[in-house]
Amino acid sequence: MSTDFKSLVETDVDLKPYNTLNISARARYFATIESESQLKEVLRHPKTEGLKIMVLGGGSNVLFADDFDGLILHIEIKGREVVKENDEYVWLKIGAGENWHQAVRYCVEKGWGGIENLSLIPGTVGAAPIQNIGAYGVELEEVFEWLEAVDIEGRETRRYEKGDCNFGYRDSIFKGELKGVVIVTNVVLKLSKNPELNTSYGAIQSEIEKRNIDELTIRDISDIVIDIxxxxxxxxDLLGNAGSFFKNSIVENDVFERIKMEYPEAPGYEMGDQKMKVPAGWLIEEAGWKGKVVGNTGTYKQQALVIVNHGGATGGEILNLADQIKESVEEQFGIALVPEVNIVSSDGKV
Structure with a gap:
C-alpha cells in the first residue's frame, strides 16, 4: 500500500522563494527531497506517473516564464564524507542539495585545492556537473570523479564516472540525452592536498599584485575570486538575477576575424579546433544594452550579461527582454546567443 500522495507533496506552491530571479510562478505539486529513499518513494508513487517532473536546486539558473503544471522536486540532500584518501588527494562525497559555495569554502578551510577558483558560484552541488560550471580558468570536470543519480522511475541508483559524462563547455550528458532521465543525488570530487594554484586569469593576477601577497594560498585565491x-x-537577495543569462559564444576563427575587422578591440580566447570564445557580455554591451532598464527588468549596470528583476517583473517580461537582446546581437554581429539559464514555459522545460 503506497503512502498518501498528499503527505509527500505540497500543492499550488509559490516558487518566488525558490528562484534567484525572484519571479512569482506556481507549481501544481512541490516536494522537498532530503534523502535518496524519499526521492525514490515520490518517484515510484502511482500519482507521480504521467506528471511532468522538474528538478530544482538553488534556483540560481532558472527562469519561470510560466507556472509549472507538474511536480517540482526541490533537492535538499545534504552531507559531506571523505570516501577515499591518500598522501596526495582526498575524494569528497557531497550531497546534491549542499550549497556549492559553502562546499568550496569547506574545502578551502581543510586545505583541499582544486575548486577555489569556483568560489561564490550560486547554486547547489548537484547542479555543478550538469552545467560543468567553470570560472577564472577552472572547470568542474578537472576535479570531478563520479556521481550518483536515481533514474526518473525511482527504480535504481546509478553511478556515472567522468568518462560517462560527456563534459563540454557548460555542458554534459545530463543536459543532453540524460536530461529528464536521471536525478543527481551525490557528487564525488578529487581534491589535492598539495594544490597547484591556477592564477592564469588576468583579473586574479591583477589582484595578487595589488595585495602584495608573498606566499599565495588557496584561501587567497578564493578570497580574490569572491571579491571579483x-x-x-x-x-x-538585493536585486533578482540568475547570474550570466547567456553562454559565451563559441565561433569559427573566420567569424571572429570578421568581427575584429570592424571592432579591433573585440576580445576573444582560443578554444582549439579553429574556434574562438567571444564573451557574450561584450557583445551585449556593444549592442547598447548595458545598464538598460525596460519596464521592471533590464541588464545590470556593471555587467551586461546579467538580466535583473528590478521588482515585480514577470517571467514573460524577462524572457521578452532576453529575446530582444538576442535579436539585437544577431543583427549586429551575426552571432546567435544561447541562454545559459534554463527556461521553464507552460509546455515544460525548454
Missing amino acids: RNSKLPNP
Whole structure:
C-alpha cells in the first residue's frame, strides 16, 4: 500500500522563494527531497506517473516564464564524507542539495585545492556537473570523479564516472540525452592536498599584485575570486538575477576575424579546433544594452550579461527582454546567443 500522495507533496506552491530571479510562478505539486529513499518513494508513487517532473536546486539558473503544471522536486540532500584518501588527494562525497559555495569554502578551510577558483558560484552541488560550471580558468570536470543519480522511475541508483559524462563547455550528458532521465543525488570530487594554484586569469593576477601577497594560498585565491565576483555581479537577495543569462559564444576563427575587422578591440580566447570564445557580455554591451532598464527588468549596470528583476517583473517580461537582446546581437554581429539559464514555459522545460 503506497503512502498518501498528499503527505509527500505540497500543492499550488509559490516558487518566488525558490528562484534567484525572484519571479512569482506556481507549481501544481512541490516536494522537498532530503534523502535518496524519499526521492525514490515520490518517484515510484502511482500519482507521480504521467506528471511532468522538474528538478530544482538553488534556483540560481532558472527562469519561470510560466507556472509549472507538474511536480517540482526541490533537492535538499545534504552531507559531506571523505570516501577515499591518500598522501596526495582526498575524494569528497557531497550531497546534491549542499550549497556549492559553502562546499568550496569547506574545502578551502581543510586545505583541499582544486575548486577555489569556483568560489561564490550560486547554486547547489548537484547542479555543478550538469552545467560543468567553470570560472577564472577552472572547470568542474578537472576535479570531478563520479556521481550518483536515481533514474526518473525511482527504480535504481546509478553511478556515472567522468568518462560517462560527456563534459563540454557548460555542458554534459545530463543536459543532453540524460536530461529528464536521471536525478543527481551525490557528487564525488578529487581534491589535492598539495594544490597547484591556477592564477592564469588576468583579473586574479591583477589582484595578487595589488595585495602584495608573498606566499599565495588557496584561501587567497578564493578570497580574490569572491571579491571579483562581488564587484561584477549583483547579490540576488538585493536585486533578482540568475547570474550570466547567456553562454559565451563559441565561433569559427573566420567569424571572429570578421568581427575584429570592424571592432579591433573585440576580445576573444582560443578554444582549439579553429574556434574562438567571444564573451557574450561584450557583445551585449556593444549592442547598447548595458545598464538598460525596460519596464521592471533590464541588464545590470556593471555587467551586461546579467538580466535583473528590478521588482515585480514577470517571467514573460524577462524572457521578452532576453529575446530582444538576442535579436539585437544577431543583427549586429551575426552571432546567435544561447541562454545559459534554463527556461521553464507552460509546455515544460525548454
